[in-house]
Amino acid sequence: MMGSYKGKGMGNEDYSGIWVFAEQRNGQIKNVAYELLGRARELADALGVELSAVCFGHEVDDVNGLIAHGVDKIYLVDSAELGDNQEDLLTQQLVELVQQHRPEILLAGATALGRAFIPRVAAALPTGLSADCTDLDIDADKRLLLQTKPTFGGNILAVITCPEARPQMATVRPHVFSLHETDGSRKGEIIKVDFKRERYTSRTKLVEFVAEVAETVKIEEADVIVAGGRGLEKAENFEMIQELASVMGGAVGATRVAVDEGWLAYPHQIGQTGKTVCPRLYIAVGISGALQHVVGMQTSECIVAINDDPHAPIFEVATYGIVGDLFQVVPLLIEKLKKR
Amino acid sequence: MEYFLTEEQKTIKSLARKIAEERVLPVRAELDEKEEFPWAIIRDLADADMFRVFVPEEYEGLGGGCLELCLVVEELSRVCGGVAATYAVNALGSYTLIEYGTEEQKKRYLPDIAAGKKLTAFAISEATAGSDASAIRMTAEKVEGGYRLNGTKQFITNAGEAELYTVIVLTDPSRGARGASAILVEKGTSGFTFGKEEKKMGIRASVTRELIFRNCLVPEENLIGREGMGFIQAMRLFDRSRPGIGAQAVGIAQGALEAAVDYAQQRIQFGQPIISLPVVQDMLAEMAIQVEAARALVYAAARTVDSGARKITEESAMAKVFASDVAMKVTTDAVQVCGGTGYMKDYPVEKMMRDAKITQIYEGANQILRNAIAVELRKRKARTE
Amino acid sequence: MNVVVCLKQVPGTTQVKIDPETNTLIRQGIENIINPFDTYAIEEGVRLRERFGGKVTAISMGPPQAETALKEAISLGADEGILLSDPAFAGADTWATSCTLFMALRKLEKYDLIICGRQTLDGDTGQVGPQLAEMLALPFIAYVSQIEEVADGEMRVRRMVEDGYEIMESSLPTVLTVVKEINTPRLPSLRGIARSKSASIPVWGVEELNADPDKVGLSGSFTRVVRIFSPQRVCRGEIFQGDVEDQVDCLISRLKDDGFL
Numbered sequence: 001m002m003g004s005y006k007g008k009g010m011g012n013e014d015y016s017g018i019w020v021f022a023e024q025r026n027g028q029i030k031n032v033a034y035e036l037l038g039r040a041r042e043l044a045d046a047l048g049v050e051l052s053a054v055c056f057g058h059e060v061d062d063v064n065g066l067i068a069h070g071v072d073k074i075y076l077v078d079s080a081e082l083g084d085n086q087e088d089l090l091t092q093q094l095v096e097l098v099q100q101h102r103p104e105i106l107l108a109g110a111t112a113l114g115r116a117f118i119p120r121v122a123a124a125l126p127t128g129l130s131a132d133c134t135d136l137d138i139d140a141d142k143r144l145l146l147q148t149k150p151t152f153g154g155n156i157l158a159v160i161t162c163p164e165a166r167p168q169m170a171t172v173r174p175h176v177f178s179l180h181e182t183d184g185s186r187k188g189e190i191i192k193v194d195f196k197r198e199r200y201t202s203r204t205k206l207v208e209f210v211a212e213v214a215e216t217v218k219i220e221e222a223d224v225i226v227a228g229g230r231g232l233e234k235a236e237n238f239e240m241i242q243e244l245a246s247v248m249g250g251a252v253g254a255t256r257v258a259v260d261e262g263w264l265a266y267p268h269q270i271g272q273t274g275k276t277v278c279p280r281l282y283i284a285v286g287i288s289g290a291l292q293h294v295v296g297m298q299t300s301e302c303i304v305a306i307n308d309d310p311h312a313p314i315f316e317v318a319t320y321g322i323v324g325d326l327f328q329v330v331p332l333l334i335e336k337l338k339k340r
Numbered sequence: 341m342e343y344f345l346t347e348e349q350k351t352i353k354s355l356a357r358k359i360a361e362e363r364v365l366p367v368r369a370e371l372d373e374k375e376e377f378p379w380a381i382i383r384d385l386a387d388a389d390m391f392r393v394f395v396p397e398e399y400e401g402l403g404g405g406c407l408e409l410c411l412v413v414e415e416l417s418r419v420c421g422g423v424a425a426t427y428a429v430n431a432l433g434s435y436t437l438i439e440y441g442t443e444e445q446k447k448r449y450l451p452d453i454a455a456g457k458k459l460t461a462f463a464i465s466e467a468t469a470g471s472d473a474s475a476i477r478m479t480a481e482k483v484e485g486g487y488r489l490n491g492t493k494q495f496i497t498n499a500g501e502a503e504l505y506t507v508i509v510l511t512d513p514s515r516g517a518r519g520a521s522a523i524l525v526e527k528g529t530s531g532f533t534f535g536k537e538e539k540k541m542g543i544r545a546s547v548t549r550e551l552i553f554r555n556c557l558v559p560e561e562n563l564i565g566r567e568g569m570g571f572i573q574a575m576r577l578f579d580r581s582r583p584g585i586g587a588q589a590v591g592i593a594q595g596a597l598e599a600a601v602d603y604a605q606q607r608i609q610f611g612q613p614i615i616s617l618p619v620v621q622d623m624l625a626e627m628a629i630q631v632e633a634a635r636a637l638v639y640a641a642a643r644t645v646d647s648g649a650r651k652i653t654e655e656s657a658m659a660k661v662f663a664s665d666v667a668m669k670v671t672t673d674a675v676q677v678c679g680g681t682g683y684m685k686d687y688p689v690e691k692m693m694r695d696a697k698i699t700q701i702y703e704g705a706n707q708i709l710r711n712a713i714a715v716e717l718r719k720r721k722a723r724t725e
Numbered sequence: 726m727n728v729v730v731c732l733k734q735v736p737g738t739t740q741v742k743i744d745p746e747t748n749t750l751i752r753q754g755i756e757n758i759i760n761p762f763d764t765y766a767i768e769e770g771v772r773l774r775e776r777f778g779g780k781v782t783a784i785s786m787g788p789p790q791a792e793t794a795l796k797e798a799i800s801l802g803a804d805e806g807i808l809l810s811d812p813a814f815a816g817a818d819t820w821a822t823s824c825t826l827f828m829a830l831r832k833l834e835k836y837d838l839i840i841c842g843r844q845t846l847d848g849d850t851g852q853v854g855p856q857l858a859e860m861l862a863l864p865f866i867a868y869v870s871q872i873e874e875v876a877d878g879e880m881r882v883r884r885m886v887e888d889g890y891e892i893m894e895s896s897l898p899t900v901l902t903v904v905k906e907i908n909t910p911r912l913p914s915l916r917g918i919a920r921s922k923s924a925s926i927p928v929w930g931v932e933e934l935n936a937d938p939d940k941v942g943l944s945g946s947f948t949r950v951v952r953i954f955s956p957q958r959v960c961r962g963e964i965f966q967g968d969v970e971d972q973v974d975c976l977i978s979r980l981k982d983d984g985f986l
Contacts, residue, residue, distance in 0.1 A: 088864065112886045115851055116867035119819070123856035126820060128947025131850035146951065151849050153739035156750065159951040203864035204895040207881070212889035220887075224985070248985075272739075281985045295956075302983060303962075304976065310964075319962040320979055322972045332973045340977075340986070351918050359912055389915035402915060 012143070014102055015166040017050040018043055021094070021108035021118070022066060022074075024057040025085070031179075031221065032109030034069050036172055038180035039136055040107055041070030043145070046138045049104070054097065056090055058083035067188035070180070074188065075101075079195035084209075087117040088202040095124045097193065103167045105145050107136070110171035122169050128162030129169040134176045145170065153272045154295035174220060175278035176299060219268060224250025225279045225300075227270055228258055229293070231286020231307060231326055235263040240330050241285060247337045253277065255293045271296035286326045289314025306330065341632055343639055345411075352393060352408055356415035359384055360423075368420040371545035372691050375537070377501055378423050378545050385427060386456020394431040396438060399450035405646035406580060410587035410638060417591025418598075421695030422545030424591060428584050429497045429546075433460025435577050436506045436522050440565035445524070449504055458503040463493035463551050464574050471708045473508075474517035474571060478553065480509040486560045487511070487523060489531070489553040499549035500534040503527045507551065508570045511563075520570030524562040531556030542694035578703055579652045580645050582660035586638035589660075589667035589699040593631045596667075596674035596692040600624060603678045603687075614677075623677055627670045634663040654716045657709040664699035664706060671696040726777035726875065727836045728770040730803065731826055731857070732763035732785050734794035735847045743955055750953070759794045762842030764801070765903050768910040769872065770840050771802035777875065780804040782833065786814055786825050792926050799921035800913035811930030816943030819848070823856035825941050828934040830861060838880075839900040843868060851902065858900035866893050870906040 020040050022033040037053065044051040052073040053066045058080050066074055077093055090113075098106060098121070106121075108114040110132040122129035134157070135148035145168040147160040162168040219225055226245040228238055238252070245252045254264040256271055270277055271293040282300035287293060289305070289312055297303070298317050305318035306326050315321045322329055345353065363384045371378055385391065394409045395401025402408075409431050416424035434453050437445060452458040469475040478491025489509060496505075505525045512519030525532055535550025565573060601624060604615035614620050641659035645652055671693040675682040682689045700706045737758040742751050759767075770781040783798035785791050786809040795806030809829050817825065830839070839858075844851035851867075858865035870890060871883040878897045883890050885904055913921075931938055939945055963979075965972040980986050 091859070112868060116855055116865070119852040119855040120859040120865065122852075123820060123823060123859035126947070128818065128820060129852060130948060131819075131844075131852055149849070150956075151953075152736075152741050152847055153849065154956065155739050155741060156743065156953055157956055158953045160948050161951050162948050165947045204866055204893055204899075207892040207894055209886075209891050210889050281980070302980075302985065304980075315962075315964065320976055321962060321964040322976060323964060324969055324972060328969050329973060332969055333976070336973055336977055337986075348919075352915065355913060355915060355918065362912065384912060387914060388912050389917075392915065 012104070012164070012166050015104040017052055017101075017103045018047070018105040019052045019054055019075075019098075019103040019107065019167070020071075021106070021114070022053040022055040022063075023085075023109055023111060023113055024055060024060045025113075027057060027060050027083070029055065029060060029062065029066070030109060030111065030174075032111060032172070032174040033066075034179055035174065035177040036107050036109060037066065037069040037071060039172075039177040040105075041180070043105070043136060043138050044070075046140050047104075047143060052101075052103065054094065056082045056085075056093060063190065065182075067186050068182040068184050070183070070186070071188050074190045075193055076190055077193045077195050079197065081197055082195060084206050085113055086202045086204065086206065087113070087120070088204060089197075089200050091117050091120045091124065092200045093195070094121050098125060098167060104143065106167040106169045108169075108171050110173045114171045118169065118171050125165075125167075127165035127167060127169055128160075129171070130160040130162075131171050133170045133172045136170065136172065144168070150295070153292065155291065173276055175276060178278070219251040219253050219270065219277055220275055222251035222277070222279050224248045224281045224283075225253045225270070225277055225297075226250055226283045226285065227253030227255065227287060227297070228263070228285045229255035229287030230257045231288075232258060232263065233286075235261075237327075238263055240334070244283070244285075244330055244334050244337075247334055248281070248283070250279070250281070250283075253282075253297075255287055255290070284314050284318070285330060287314050288312045289317065341636065343636075349408060349411060352404070353411040353415055355388055356390065356412040357418070359388055359390070360416050360419035364416065364419045364423050368423070368545070368688070369685070369691070371420065371422060373544075373685075375539070375544045375547075377547050378426060379501075381423055382426070382456065382459070390427065391430060391456040392454045394434065394438075395450050395454040399446055400454040401450065405642070406583055407639060407642040407646055410583055410642045413584050414587040414591040414594070414635075414638075417588045417695075418595040419591075420545055421588060421592045421692070421698075422543040424588050425497055425543045425546040425698075428581075428588065429462065430460050430502075431584065432462040432577065432581050433498070433502065433504065433506050435580060436462070436564050436573050437524065439576075440522070440569070440573055442561075445561070445564070449524075453504070459498055459501055460504045460506070461496055461498040461502040462506045462577070463496045463499075464508040465494050465496070466492065467494050471705050473574065474520075476508060476510060476517075476520065477513075478507070478509045479513055480511045480521065480523055482511065482560075483557070486558050486562070489523070489525070489556040489558065491553055492535070493551040493553075495538065495548055496551050497546055497548055499547065499551055500537070501547055505551065506564065507553075508574050511567045511570075515568065517571040518568055520574075521567045522564040522570045522573050523558060524564060525551075525553075525556065525558055529556055529558060541697060542691070543698055544694075575653075579656050582656040582703055582709075583638050583642040583645060585699055585703050586634065586641065586656075586659040586663035589663035589696065590631065590635045590638055592692050592696050592699070593627075593634065593663075593667040593670040596671040596689050596696075597624070597627050597631055599687070599689050599692070600627065600674040600677040600682075603681065607679075607681075620677060623673050627673055630666045630670055634666040638663050654713050657704065657713055660699075660703065661706045661709050661713075664696070667696040667699050668693075726773050726779040726838065727834075728773055728779065728781045729830065729833065729836045729839045730763070730766045730770045730781060730783045730798065731839065731841045731853065732766065732783055732794060732798060733760045733842075733845050734758070734785065734787050734791040735760045735845055739846060743953060748953065757790065757794070759797055760842055760845045760847075762844055762846070762903075762905070764842075764910040765905055765907050766840040766842050767798050767801050767803060768908045769903055770838075771911075772908065773838070773872070773875070774802075774804075779837070782807065782836070784826065784829060785809065786817070786822055786829075788815075789928070792928075795926050796921040796924060797913065799924050800917040801911065802917060806924065806926045808926050808928045809930075809934070810928050811941070813931050813936075813938055813944075814942045816946065817941060818946035818948045819850050819852040819856060820947050821941055821943075821945035823853050823860055824945060825934070825936065826853065826857050827860040828936050829929055830857075832929070832934065837897045839863070839898065841900070841902045843902045843904050854900055854902040861900070864895045864899045865901075866895055866899065867902045869901045869903045872907075
């Protein structure tokens with residue numbers, strides 16, 4: 001695998017089109033794939049090339065639906081053995097397809113799966129890869145993908161390119177691109193690829209999956225998030241946050257401090273060491289707005305901050321702010337919302 | 341201040357600080373509040389080889405002296421005086437064995453002490469014998485198969501948690517202090533039980549209980565050294581251990597000084613940080629001078645102990661008395677600098693003030709030690725006349 | 726069981742700033758540490774050795790001063806350290822880094838397991854583990870939170886995924902990346918520090934690795950950093966005035982206008 005070194009001299013003009021790896025889990029295509037397709041369609045138009053999706057799985061729901069998200073071609077590999085995303089198989093299959101069809105750009109979600117196997121694809125091809133990007137752009141003249149990725153925990157952003165090797169690869173953080181309107185009238189083509197199991201080896205085996213997060217609303221997918229921080233003072237006060245969230249039809253989030261204090265479980269944690277979320281509305285209650293938290297929510301469409309400290313940095317990212325005692329503001333807000 | 345510490349001493353000090361900051365700091369308020377014995381921290385200290393510091397190399401220790409022990413105690417105390425007491429008492433409970441024990445006794449116990457597998461304690465105080473340690477009443481009667489122990493020891497640090505106790509008892513009550521002997525007793529020996537846990541003002545992360553002996557039979561081989569030497573052994577032990585109390589006091593004071601400076605820098609009053617007020621500057625400067633002077637005296641006393649000098653009573657008493665008085669003064673002033681906030685339990689200085697008090701009291705109340713120093717002065721004067 | 730732990734020395738903070746004149750990171754005055762995620766890898770390696778015997782080899786690519794990170798790994802229980810250092814290695818991206826580690830591992834004797842941290846504090850990529858596995862043609866499991874069993878050339882681990890965990894099995898040797906949930910790293914010990922001070926850390930450069938200079942450092946890297954910058958904050962929004970009642974009313978009316986209610 002170390003033999004075919006770099007695409008140097010092979011002629012980058014041989015490579016064309018943008019591919020998005022449409023990750024499925026339990027037969028459902030993940031949201032991040034649709035988010036990526038929205039942005040990838042724009043990039044493909046800027047380059048004047050086709051957009052393709054690659055989907056590996058078994059009896060995946062609504063593969064056709066990818067077309068409405070802007071896809072021209074879908075490479076679909078359907079096999080019972082691909083259902084549980086064995087990474088050895090995914091890696092080898094994707095490498096083979098890329099070598100065959102030569103896309104100039106390959107994108108995938110920076111999910112647990114994407115961040116685990118996409119680097120292996122890049123190493124095997126071999127080509128450059130940037131991880132966990134938060135923005136993508138095109139330098140149309142040079143046909144280069146400009147990949148913006150956070151480093152130093154989001155305190156520094158770097159723009160990365162892959163000038164020579166192809167494809168240019170990036171994993172992209174979920175929720176950084178918003179979903180585009182779908183277009184049901186779009187035409188596209190599904191190319192079914194035979195899965196030749198005998199050609200591949202799998203050395204790791206999934207024995208069992210155990211679901212651990214028993215949340216009613218997943219914060220990564222929520223349109224509205226009400227989050228609490230140190231200002232809540234104790235676990236019981238999160239009931240107030242819970243109530244506001246349920247009145248708003250949203251999910252509950254928390255800062256690291258609140259989770260460290262044991263007021264809420266880790267799956268609710270938002271920020272550098274927790275989840276990155278991008279809801280339409282984010283209500284930050286008793287949250288000072290430490291950078292480590294803000295990097296996880298700053299792309300929210302609308303941010304409301306309720307805090308008694310007018311100098312709290314959360315107000316710098318807030319769309320709307322109330323400087324006041326949250327123990328007065330929140331109950332009143334709940335009361336008035338309920339009356340509506 | 342340059343104290344000319346060796347590379348190894350600097351390593352010990354910085355590792356002790358790392359443990360204090362990473363493992364003790366996050367739990368110190370909880371340990372204080374709940375009066376919980378800090379087992380998890382004891383394991384961390386053991387893993388880091390801290391119990392090897394005061395054990396000779398032949399018995400799997402690192403062969404450090406009084407100064408090395410003081411460095412660990414100082415750094416632990418900077419964060420929590422209670423955890424430091426729990427640790428330091430292990431040296432107190434081991435010294436008599438190290439100095440007077442037989443090869444067999446040392447081989448039997450010291451490797452486990454060095455590894456932190458067995459904690460130790462030292463017991464001399466009784467209800468009727470505090471500052472007047474010679475007034476002890478607990479007896480050890482020579483019987484067939486060993487000694488039969490009867491009596492109660494009071495205010496024993498690490499009691500109940502330690503596995504090995506050095507107990508000062510009367511093997512010959514008729515001779516008073518000259519009839520005292522040091523005897524090793526293992527936890528679990530029949531007839532040996534513990535009283536209730538005392539509720540304390542400070543160093544609440546350490547445990548203090550009575551040792552209760554009712555016809556407790558220990559084998560003859562548990563005697564340390566010779567019969568009748570117990571009181572002398574204990575006095576010599578305290579001469580060596582008092583710089584450690586001084587180190588505890590220096591650490592507590594250092595922690596309080598740092599907290600006060602932090603607070604004074606953050607606290608805005610009259611439109612400026614209070615550290616820019618001359619009255620506050622004056623207090624902080626005085627605190628810093630006191631702490632550094634105490635540290636210099638404690639290190640010097642520890643080095644005197646390590647030099648092998650025979651007469652060290654005065655030096656070690658001076659270090660303990662001076663440093664503990666400094667700790668009380670500095671922690672009280674730290675609370676003052678921090679004002680209302682400092683008085684609250686959310687802020688660490690009130691705990692430091694409570695922790696500081698014991699350093700003026702135990703291992704010889706400061707009044708007793710000043711008296712001992714004065715006695716030496718008079719003796720010297722008498723000799724020169 | 727012989728374990729290789731890959732680690733990186735990184736600046737001990739993420740609060741770094743960019744020098745506006747040179748557009749490079751200001752590294753002055755920042756202490757270097759072992760990448761915190763890698764300390765879990767070291768600890769897990771040491772625990773495996775304590776259970777099964779063998780040795781733990783820590784390996785790192787970096788400038789000469791990265792020796793201190795390897796010495797620290799020894800103070801934390803690793804048996805030996807190897808530093809991959811050469812001016813030619815500078816500027817490596819994850820591919821060139823993985824390639825350099827790959828060449829070093831080829832030189833090592835038998836090993837059963839390679840453990841990496843899940844990502845670094847500075848680069849945040851998490852790519853070196855899987856890329857190294859691919860180059861070595863070894864199985865790879867990411868985000869391991871528990872090693873459940875090791876026996877007969879096989880291991881069973883628990884690894885974290887978004888909505889729970891998976892029990893995975895793999896043949897040995899294998900490459901793992903570990904998450905912080907896997908253990909609590911121990912502190913160094915005095916004896917460990919003494920051992921680390923006397924340990925000599927071999928330095929392998931281009932020559933020792935018999936490396937193709939085109940595959941290491943900047944010239945071996947596929948990617949280029951075009952520019953770095955600090956993220957910009959969204960500008961300050963609207964702060965509602967008046968008493969609590971007014972403020973809450975104002976908020977509700979804005980949220981209604983914006984279509985959230």
